[in-house]
Amino acid sequence: MSTTYTRPTVFQTKLFINNEFVDGVKKTTIPVINPATEEKITDIAEATERDVELAIDAAKAAYPKWHATSLRERSMLLYKLAELIERDFTTLVSLESLDNGKPIEGSEADIREVINNLRYFAGWADKVTGKTYASQTETLFYTRREPFGVVGLISPWNFPLLMCEWKFAPALAAGNCVVHKPSEETPLTILWLCRLFKEAGFPAGVYNCVPGYGPIAGETLARSHRVSKISFTGSTVVGRKIMEASSQTNLKKVTLELGGKTPVIVCPDGDLDMAVNLAWNAIMYNMGQCCIAGSRVFVHESIYQEFVNRLKAIESKVTIGCAFTGANHGPQVNQTQMNKILGYFDHAKNVEKLECIMGGERWGTKGYFIKPTVYINVDDNSKLAQEEIFGPVLCILKPWKTIEEVIERANNTKYGLAGVVITKNMSLSDKLVRELQAGTIFVNTYCIPQSFIPFGGYKESGFGRDNGEEAILEYTQVKAVYYQL
Numbered sequence: 001m002s003t004t005y006t007r008p009t010v011f012q013t014k015l016f017i018n019n020e021f022v023d024g025v026k027k028t029t030i031p032v033i034n035p036a037t038e039e040k041i042t043d044i045a046e047a048t049e050r051d052v053e054l055a056i057d058a059a060k061a062a063y064p065k066w067h068a069t070s071l072r073e074r075s076m077l078l079y080k081l082a083e084l085i086e087r088d089f090t091t092l093v094s095l096e097s098l099d100n101g102k103p104i105e106g107s108e109a110d111i112r113e114v115i116n117n118l119r120y121f122a123g124w125a126d127k128v129t130g131k132t133y134a135s136q137t138e139t140l141f142y143t144r145r146e147p148f149g150v151v152g153l154i155s156p157w158n159f160p161l162l163m164c165e166w167k168f169a170p171a172l173a174a175g176n177c178v179v180h181k182p183s184e185e186t187p188l189t190i191l192w193l194c195r196l197f198k199e200a201g202f203p204a205g206v207y208n209c210v211p212g213y214g215p216i217a218g219e220t221l222a223r224s225h226r227v228s229k230i231s232f233t234g235s236t237v238v239g240r241k242i243m244e245a246s247s248q249t250n251l252k253k254v255t256l257e258l259g260g261k262t263p264v265i266v267c268p269d270g271d272l273d274m275a276v277n278l279a280w281n282a283i284m285y286n287m288g289q290c291c292i293a294g295s296r297v298f299v300h301e302s303i304y305q306e307f308v309n310r311l312k313a314i315e316s317k318v319t320i321g322c323a324f325t326g327a328n329h330g331p332q333v334n335q336t337q338m339n340k341i342l343g344y345f346d347h348a349k350n351v352e353k354l355e356c357i358m359g360g361e362r363w364g365t366k367g368y369f370i371k372p373t374v375y376i377n378v379d380d381n382s383k384l385a386q387e388e389i390f391g392p393v394l395c396i397l398k399p400w401k402t403i404e405e406v407i408e409r410a411n412n413t414k415y416g417l418a419g420v421v422i423t424k425n426m427s428l429s430d431k432l433v434r435e436l437q438a439g440t441i442f443v444n445t446y447c448i449p450q451s452f453i454p455f456g457g458y459k460e461s462g463f464g465r466d467n468g469e470e471a472i473l474e475y476t477q478v479k480a481v482y483y484q485l
């Protein structure tokens with residue numbers, strides 16, 4: 001951390017509709033809480049049903065103009081937005097850490113990735129193509145990929161700005177207008193970005209931002225017959241509600257990026273130090289609040305005890321506290337999340353009587369801090385091994401003996417977002433890559449998903465893909481043309 005970051009004092013707090021900053025029609029507000037201190041940072045305007053409708057009006061009115069905007073101009077506007085984010089980098093990093101609680105290094109990595117990803121999709125604006133088909137008659141057969149019109153985006157709080165950008169960048173590059181409901185828990189960076197949309201010169205109504213509560217603003221968006229597509233990232237429980245609401249009016253297209261319970265499989269030939277560090281980072285990064293968090297570790301019986309010993313030694317490197325003190329482990333995002341995790345600790349101790357080798361409790365009495373926690377010898381069907389805890393809580397499951405056994409055990413989950421494999425043996429890794437039921441497999445590595453690689457889930461982790469060309473396909477529909485020459 002070379003730059004000195006301080007707590008920001010200026011906030012953008014209004015809804016952003018038709019390039020105007022406005023209060024909600026009901027003039028109600030949502031408090032934004034600093035999770036490290038439990039103090040109120042500010043209040044933001046709350047979007048309710050009518051505000052979402054007004055944002056849809058604006059997006060619908062803007063669509064013909066945006067659709068007609070040259071591809072190069074669309075691309076240049078997205079590049080300009082990336083440039084402005086780069087200019088405001090320090091402010092955005094500070095806002096993200098203040099609002100979400102994540103360590104400064106985490107916010108820096110996220111905002112850098114927002115810029116990279118935005119540039120990646122800016123480059124796509126003039127590269128959306130259809131196909132032509134072989135024909136022996138005088139008929140030309142071809143396809144066009146066309147935007148949907150107005151798309152609704154609903155995003156979570158764990159990577160606040162990045163999860164927003166993953167959606168609005170390909171949606172806009174593909175020619176859609178956007179109504180976006182970010183998480184009400186962490187609205188500060190996306191609201192700041194609204195200023196940058198305006199400054200970059202995006203036409204009014206192309207991007208609209210309506211933070212509000214999920215069951216009110218989110219559901220209005222998901223239900224609206226004037227929205228043609230919804231892209232949602234969040235929990236599997238809410239994903240089901242989005243599908244239901246989406247099907248009740250116009251049967252809109254849906255992309256769902258949902259929860260996960262990533263298995264980390266450590267094979268006996270793997271580099272043990274690398275395996276230990278990787279397993280630690282895979283669960284503790286972002287305080288466990290990652291959809292791909294490696295929350296279930298499967299270690300071969302021959303190295304089990306040594307793995308546990310080395311993992312325990314990492315605990316001394318953890319510094320817990322507020323991001324602005326340079327700590328590397330921050331609070332959970334809010335009190336509800338903290339209490340949910342404490343509930344799992346209670347269950348582990350009093351019901352399942354799990355063996356806890358570190359943590360298992362809150363840190364301090366102010367702020368929503370949870371100590372990094374590790375349970376060992378956990379049964380596969382334990383509540384903690386099956387449910388998405390979304391906290392810094394690692395279950396090292398009972399040791400495994402054979403590869404067939406560990407594959408079956410790793411797949412014993414309703415989720416299928418990611419899997420991690422640690423081995424130097426290529427035929428073994430190839431077998432695991434093929435047999436693990438997940439949308440992303442990391443072999444001897446673990447990182448933030450890359451812009452150019454499709455990202456999404458198998459099973460109840462959702463369907464559709466963010467990132468890569470697949471994301472552009474998600475925001476376009478195919479028109480087939482039969483053209484008699």
Ligand code: NAD
Nearest residue numbers: 155156157182183214215218219234235238257258259291
């Ligand atoms: P959440 O499901 O509670 O909320 C996500 C968004 O949905 C928020 O904006 C919320 O306001 C909104 N919402 C809530 N109820 C709604 C309703 N009835 N109708 C419409 N919108 C509604 O999720 P969260 O707690 O913000 O985020 C954590 C979850 O997100 C975890 O399960 C995590 O795994 C998942 N996640 C998945 C990915 C992925 O790419 N697969 C990435 C990040 C997070």
